[in-house]
Amino acid sequence: MKFGGSSLASAERIREVAEIICSFPEHYPCIVLSAMGKTTNLLLQAGQEALRVAPGAVPSLAPLRTIRELHRRTAAELGMGSREDIESLLSEMQQLLVGISIMQELTARAQDSLVSFGERLSTRLFASYLRSQGVATRQHDAFSIGMTTTDDFQNADVLYAETLPALKAALARPPGAPRAIPIITGFLGRGINTGAITTLGRGGSDLTATVLGAALGVEEVQVWKDVDGVLTSDPRIVKEARPVPMLTFDEATELAFFGATVLHPSAMQPAMQVSSLDVRVKNSYNRKAAGTLISRDRDMTDVLMTSIVLKTDVTLMDIVSTRMLGQFGFLAQVFDVFRDNQISVDVVATSEISVSLTLDQSKIWERDLIEEEIQSLMSAFGDFAKVSCTHNVSIISLICNVAKTSSILERVFRVLGRESVNVKMMSQGASKTNISLIVADAEGRTVVQALHDEFF
Template sequence: MNVLKFGGTSVANAQNIQKVIEIVANQSHQERLVVVVSAFSGVTDLLLLASNKAAQKDRSYKTAISDIETKHLTAIAELTPGNPAVADHTRGQIGQLETLLDGCFLLGERSERTADAILGFGELLSSYIIAQAFVHAGHQAQYKDSRELIKTDNRFGKANVDFELTNQRIADYFSQDNHPITVMPGFIADSTDGHHTTLGRGGSDYTAAILAAALNARQLEIWTDVNGMFTANPKIVKQATPITTISYQEAMELSHFGAKVLYPPTIQPVLSKNIPILIKNTFEPDAEGTTIHADANGENPIKGITHIDKIALVTLEGSGMVGVAGSSKRLFEVLSHESINVIFITQASSEHSICIGILDADADNAKRAIDHAFATEIAQNRIEPCLVEKGLCIVALVGENMKNHQGISGRMFSTLGKNNVNIRAIAQGASERNISVVIAERDVKKALNTLHERFFEDNTKQLNLFVMGVGNVGEKFIDQIQQQRKFLKENLKINLRVIALANSRTMHFDEDGISLKDWKTLLADGEKADMAQFLENVKTLNLRNSIFVDITASETVSLTYAHYLEESVAVVTCNKIACASAYENYSGLKSLSRKYGAPFLFETNVGAGLPIIDTLKHLIASGDNVHKIQAVLSGSLNFIFNNFSYTHNFHDVVKEAGVQGFTEPDPKIDLSGVDVARKILILIRESGYHMEIEDIENNSFLPADCMQTTNNDDFFKSLTTHAAHFEQLLAQAKAKDSRIKFVAEFDNGKAKVGLQFIAKDHPFYNLEGKDNIVLFYTDRYVDQPLLIKGAGAGAAVTASGIFADVIRIGNV
């Protein structure tokens, strides 16, 4: 014999019920079947609504009755056409329901006993209709009212089953009935003295389990609308996958902690008989589903990650509890008297405090009761008034074999910590089947996804990018992401998603990741750009491994970095302004990065895609000391002076540099030496020295008139006006058989930038195109400096430098 239970969505309408009939028919020729059904989807809610309205003397309960009747008569018309008896029977049941609700209306109240009688109508109606649908489809099916077999006490709302009497009644009935298919309502029962009762939340599952155990069924099948139990809630963790096999104990842990596919009481009756439970999808019957049985070992010691939301932490603490026997007993007795369920418990070994997790809805009642019970100790300042923290949730790792694997809790805590998920409390049983933590409810999505990534996705790390600035460099950056996504996922286990894009006009967000094929259209049609709202959206989404990517030259944008770092959002930037601002701001950002575990990377601040800053960091970290730096740090200036000649005037070469994307949007920043001064300042600071931009001597080669212009048009006009000045520089270089380079130097605590005429024997002489070069003189590199050389300007190389910083974060 086999027992199959179909949930509310499986029997939501006639179309779904036909699927149920087909599934059952495919098995009925093999063995006798007991089919337990829930109420039609939504009907129990309508019954609850109607009873509440009636008790409040609100006549709109009649509307709910009408909706219930319509829903069932519609299904009957499709399932059993030409059989008026089914509709007549249903109308009779609806009449009884209406009588009960009328009574609630007249009395202005609804007792628990009446509530059970009313709520049971959903299953009574659905099961009779489905049984008749089987008959109409040509199957030998029998309807049996579960209330005649399952007997309970009078604890209305969640009755306790009298198993001895129930098992005997079930055995007697099925020994005498030979129908291949028996359809029964779930959830409902009768007390031993004849009152209608219900079995509580998940009662239909429980009914099926009671029947399976009493009949020694081969298997209990729970048919629902998902492909089994998942490694995490698939509505929150989209990468979650069905669990193929799982033990009874693991399933109970997962179901206790919110996995709603199965309810904890369901497992107990079949566990003692070692009857396997199979969870299947009514709408994908060929899917494998989840099998629950005694032994379900697997390679992964973690079977699932689950959570309970709307939790409050209640803490009782004080010196008056230390060494005092019975404090815990008193606390739990208080909660028991108030019918408050304790979900989570942790206690300090000093006995100074006890912390429990309960439902948010019970928190205020719990505080009043606890403070009253310990009023004497509180008045004597031996115990503090009960502390309540709301807005929390419990996240749990579940796995039977965690006890045989070291370091799982450590990996769990470090994974959460790296994403700034603060753990408020921890509990772990001696069996190590469950490790639970309490966190803020706002962090639950990030926590579940981060842990799932860590334990189930082959260590693939998802990076969520929020990109501001999509000009030349930004566009190249997006192109590179699109090109390399597959490679990164397959080879580096990094899954890159662009969540937001913004320019000076518009911005576009997509929590599931922006389609990079259509990003230009999506951004053009996006909402109006708002830097404050952009930040707020990032905070609200609260995604794991979030990275803010600044590809602008905006000082205003650079001022937002601190806000991102404080939210544990990493910052990657090619914008030099922040790191070249006041030393206090620079060091403050570095400090925030360390405090919140959010990387702050700016490799492209110096040398575009060249690994200059990264190399310098490794030098310093390994104990080396930098004494002197010589560098050509402006790819744009190097390009300009390499191409400036008697046949290519200075104005035209500067224009071309802009077209090539080598200069800042305001070319005066490059030509004035300010950009180079910022770069050498960043290298000086990264070398461990405290210096401000004002401390750097800037020997500008631009005439004063050029420096005083206020827009690009006037600036370029001034370059033409002073063409003779630039030609004189060229003549001086020719006379000295040298080349013009704009050089940055740091030596003996002093720094300067300016034009130099470089002789043929100098390493800078043969620096071509837009290349940069840096010479580091250190304790280890004394006679021969450490030299780094390569392309130091251009959209593609700058984008690749930004990309490299993003990948560095992915590899952390």
């Protein structure tokens, strides 16, 4: 069972989560926790502010004070008073910030160490509370029990061959030993070569939970959020959005990659490797909601549209060969440019002499350098292609039953015609679950609402 930051935002929420865990007496769950509330954001803010102040001013930084007060107040409200393990971590965190201030440098490695304090604090606090309620627990830092990753700080990949057997061995209960619920840090791992703390990217606690599920051979991983499951669209855009009862792993992965924030994009990978593992999204604020069950397969007979996702602020790039038809190697040259610049693309449409594709600038570029970096990228195509860019476009991803494409697209284009919206690009190919439409940013929300009205 994994619980996110909003589920752990206060003493009241922690009591509720403890109650949820204890309401499954027939199971002995393994628990993965995120940092409390907005702690990760506060730690990132503290790191930036430490670069701008003298070392002596670090203890009084506002974000650091907020983190200290939150954890001390929560411990007191849970009836635990001052906790030596919490105070020790708070002191270590402050020392790291002082070091950042002295060095006037915040490396990716140091930032991963800094943000790790959120999960390390929340798991110790929660494990202590459960013990105070008579529930046997053991707190574990994931990086200490075998969660092994690449050394790509801030967005490391899990190394499954090393990780799965190590986690299984670390969490196995010796015969006759007393049972204790494992409380494990989400989001964190250890770099295979550096031995340093790494992080799995934003939302990486979901991935921690499914990795543990695969390692332990459990039947179900429950990801507890603050919504009633995966929804038919973003409720901030479509007020009538409602939970989707069932999804496949492929559908859930496409949803996550194209903007749905309920699950980490890589969280389905471990589940796909284990035939018997399902993932269920539940709401910690509304326990009685059925949630969304995500599994390997589902009956698609009556499924037309599953969910509609909007991804805004995207750049569309059109690349046209300057040579004649029949030029083999054109696509290879195009994608060599993206490989050399370490840029991935979202959506692609191709012909023999042209390629249209989208780039998510929020993932790739510094906000104040986007134009310069795009010009540099365009010049890399040299004399073998002409390149043009269109900024401020949106990807509308239709997670649907692609076997019924004709029926779906007939209705989609009827809606687009009614709304007087022109599609700049469309992609439907290798994915059997996703049709992507590119429209102007200014039209994106209107189109999503209109399509939701049509299909739901």
